Amino acid sequence: MSRTPVLAFCGSLRAESLNLALLELAESLAPELHFVGSDLVRHLPLFNTELDADTPASVRQFRDVARAARAVVIASPEYVHTPSGVTMNSLEWLMGTGALEGKPVLLMSASPGQTGGIRGLVGLFPPLQLLGGVLLDPVSISRAASRIDSSGGVLDPVVYQRVEFAVDELRAAMVPA
Ligand SMILES: Cc1cc2nc3c(=O)[nH]c(=O)nc-3n(C[C@H](O)[C@H](O)[C@H](O)COP(=O)(O)O)c2cc1C
Numbered sequence: 001m002s003r004t005p006v007l008a009f010c011g012s013l014r015a016e017s018l019n020l021a022l023l024e025l026a027e028s029l030a031p032e033l034h035f036v037g038s039d040l041v042r043h044l045p046l047f048n049t050e051l052d053a054d055t056p057a058s059v060r061q062f063r064d065v066a067r068a069a070r071a072v073v074i075a076s077p078e079y080v081h082t083p084s085g086v087t088m089n090s091l092e093w094l095m096g097t098g099a100l101e102g103k104p105v106l107l108m109s110a111s112p113g114q115t116g117g118i119r120g121l122v123g124l125f126p127p128l129q130l131l132g133g134v135l136l137d138p139v140s141i142s143r144a145a146s147r148i149d150s151s152g153g154v155l156d157p158v159v160y161q162r163v164e165f166a167v168d169e170l171r172a173a174m175v176p177a
Pocket of ligand 1: 012013014016017018019020077078079080081082110111112113114115116117
């Protein structure tokens with residue numbers, strides 16, 4: 001059986017990213033979903049409407065994946081109390097495409113700090129709503145450096161449970177094809 005496509009990307013480009021580990025945990029809990037996107041966002045140019053005169057292949061591919069997706073999962077760090085530039089740049093390239101219209105969006109963040117990156121996620125609410133996404137209850141993981149192993153291991157069962165619950169919510173929110 002073919003897996004359901006999901007636009008899923010990490011807002012950090014670090015190989016040791018805690019947010020990438022969170023995204024990979026979600027992916028491992030949903031084998032019927034096909035997460036596509038992290039490799040694409042790192043190749044997007046900085047947003048510039050002039051580039052759409054001859055849309056770069058990386059942008060076309062990213063938009064095609066977003067259009068084909070049935071849901072969205074973004075794991076994104078908070079920098080200086082705002083969403084990561086990688087995430088914002090990716091969303092800017094989706095403006096005006098209608099690609100996310102009516103699709104459930106699971107937002108996650110992980111931070112070594114006490115607030116888990118929640119301010120960065122809140123900063124993503126307006127653009128995602130403007131893009132037509134349907135926001136689900138977000139997951140933010142505080143003190144993540146001691147609760148998530150950046151090589152993929154989850155050290156705290158509460159983290160596992162919260163992501164498991166969020167993935168169940170995502171499944172329930174997905175409109176049948
Ligand atoms: C310049 C800079 C600013 C940061 N600002 C915040 C912040 O506002 N809130 C927060 O929770 N963490 C902040 N952090 C810590 C990041 O959350 C931390 O580096 C995190 O591991 C980055 O995500 P990643 O592991 O997925 O790459 C900041 C880190 C840097 C380098």
